Amino acid sequence: MTRSTTQAPTAPGGFPVVGIIGAGQLARMCTAPAVELALTLSIFAESEDAAAALVVPHSPVGDYTDPEAVREWARGCDVVTFDHEHVPADVLSALEADGVPMHPKPSALRFAQDKLAMRERLEGLGVPCPAWRAVVDVDELAAFGDERGWPVVLKTPTGGYDGKGVRVVKAAEDAADWFAKAEGAPLLVEEAVDFTRELSVMIGRSPSGQVAVWPVVETVQTDGICTEVLAPAPNLDDALAGRIAEAAVTIARELDVTGVMAVELFERVAENGSGQSDFVVNELAMRPHNSGHWSMDGAVTGQFEQHLRAVLDLPLGDVTARAPWTVMGNVLGGSYEELYPTYKHLMARDPALKIHLYGKGVRPGRKIGHVNVSGTDLVGLRGRARHACDYLEGVVTE
Numbered sequence: 001m002t003r004s005t006t007q008a009p010t011a012p013g014g015f016p017v018v019g020i021i022g023a024g025q026l027a028r029m030c031t032a033p034a035v036e037l038a039l040t041l042s043i044f045a046e047s048e049d050a051a052a053a054l055v056v057p058h059s060p061v062g063d064y065t066d067p068e069a070v071r072e073w074a075r076g077c078d079v080v081t082f083d084h085e086h087v088p089a090d091v092l093s094a095l096e097a098d099g100v101p102m103h104p105k106p107s108a109l110r111f112a113q114d115k116l117a118m119r120e121r122l123e124g125l126g127v128p129c130p131a132w133r134a135v136v137d138v139d140e141l142a143a144f145g146d147e148r149g150w151p152v153v154l155k156t157p158t159g160g161y162d163g164k165g166v167r168v169v170k171a172a173e174d175a176a177d178w179f180a181k182a183e184g185a186p187l188l189v190e191e192a193v194d195f196t197r198e199l200s201v202m203i204g205r206s207p208s209g210q211v212a213v214w215p216v217v218e219t220v221q222t223d224g225i226c227t228e229v230l231a232p233a234p235n236l237d238d239a240l241a242g243r244i245a246e247a248a249v250t251i252a253r254e255l256d257v258t259g260v261m262a263v264e265l266f267e268r269v270a271e272n273g274s275g276q277s278d279f280v281v282n283e284l285a286m287r288p289h290n291s292g293h294w295s296m297d298g299a300v301t302g303q304f305e306q307h308l309r310a311v312l313d314l315p316l317g318d319v320t321a322r323a324p325w326t327v328m329g330n331v332l333g334g335s336y337e338e339l340y341p342t343y344k345h346l347m348a349r350d351p352a353l354k355i356h357l358y359g360k361g362v363r364p365g366r367k368i369g370h371v372n373v374s375g376t377d378l379v380g381l382r383g384r385a386r387h388a389c390d391y392l393e394g395v396v397t398e
């Protein structure tokens with residue numbers, strides 16, 4: 001038996017109802033700041049046991065690819081936003097025709113949904129990107145690889161996340177199966193960037209155009225999944241950090257992004273022979289993002305509160321860091337199905353540790369939570385965060 005898709009109850013005091021399509025951990029983590037802001041959430045959930053549906057009272061279950069079901073639910077919302085970027089265009093068009101305010105707007109969201117559209121638009125704005133091309137067969141891929149050098153990175157333009165839909169290709173023939181599956185639709189090929197590290201910057205932008213940019217952070221990836229974030233990025237040149245922030249503002253303004261957006265980047269040695277560093281933009285995510293989880297405890301205003309502020313066009317909050325360093329560690333599913341005992345142990349062992357679990361069933365490699373720890377000793381903070389993740393995953397036992 002599934003819950004009805006009836007409209008959300010009217011919020012008292014004239015406060016708005018914020019609708020979120022998708023009931024994953026990002027929607028779940030909007031709950032606490034929504035309570036603090038006196039907002040009501042309505043979640044269009046994929047299942048009754050989805051992460052956000054477990055904690056938000058109004059979480060009707062439905063198919064987010066069904067325009068009529070989504071339209072019925074959205075009639076009770078003052079604004080609609082998204083837990084993920086996979087809502088189909090016909091659903092977005094139906095909501096737009098009904099006059100439902102959406103943030104980000106469909107016209108902006110398409111650049112997060114379609115990597116080819118994103119690359120073309122960013123290139124037109126003069127934002128640094130890897131060399132890229134749309135390719136439809138092995139011959140076109142071979143021509144790009146011979147021109148730019150092997151290996152290359154092949155991506156599906158839509159539907160990829162956490163390393164899915166991305167393949168490092170050493171020879172064009174190795175991608176024949178992807179082209180067969182694509183049935184003539186173009187794929188995105190990019191140069192394999194020789195980067196020194198991966199960075200990310202989060203920005204919030206409201207419909208009235210106010211922007212707020214958090215410090216640039218360093219992200220550590222393991223098998224395509226972000227497993228650690230260092231905020232701010234250690235030893236990042238101030239001038240480079242400024243250029244990255246400017247690029248984020250340009251992207252948000254020119255694409256008319258509203259809400260919170262992550263800009264993922266590669267830092268690399270500049271090609272002009274100066275020996276200095278520059279950057280290229282790797283991906284965009286027009287929603288709260290893994291690389292911004294540190295801000296929940298490490299900034300005056302965290303990304304989830306800011307996202308709610310932004311989609312309602314409220315004044316944006318202060319994004320100043322609360323401590324010299326904050327380290328976020330991702331918790332992946334490991335050998336423990338019951339996490340409560342490990343949770344209690346870590347609370348006692350490290351009282352300053354902030355543990356955020358998502359209410360998701362444990363599967364090996366699945367994102368089930370994260371930890372944050374802040375202070376002045378970066379090396380020590382990384383050790384504490386790593387120990388906590390390892391303990392929750394069953395890698396260490398004390």
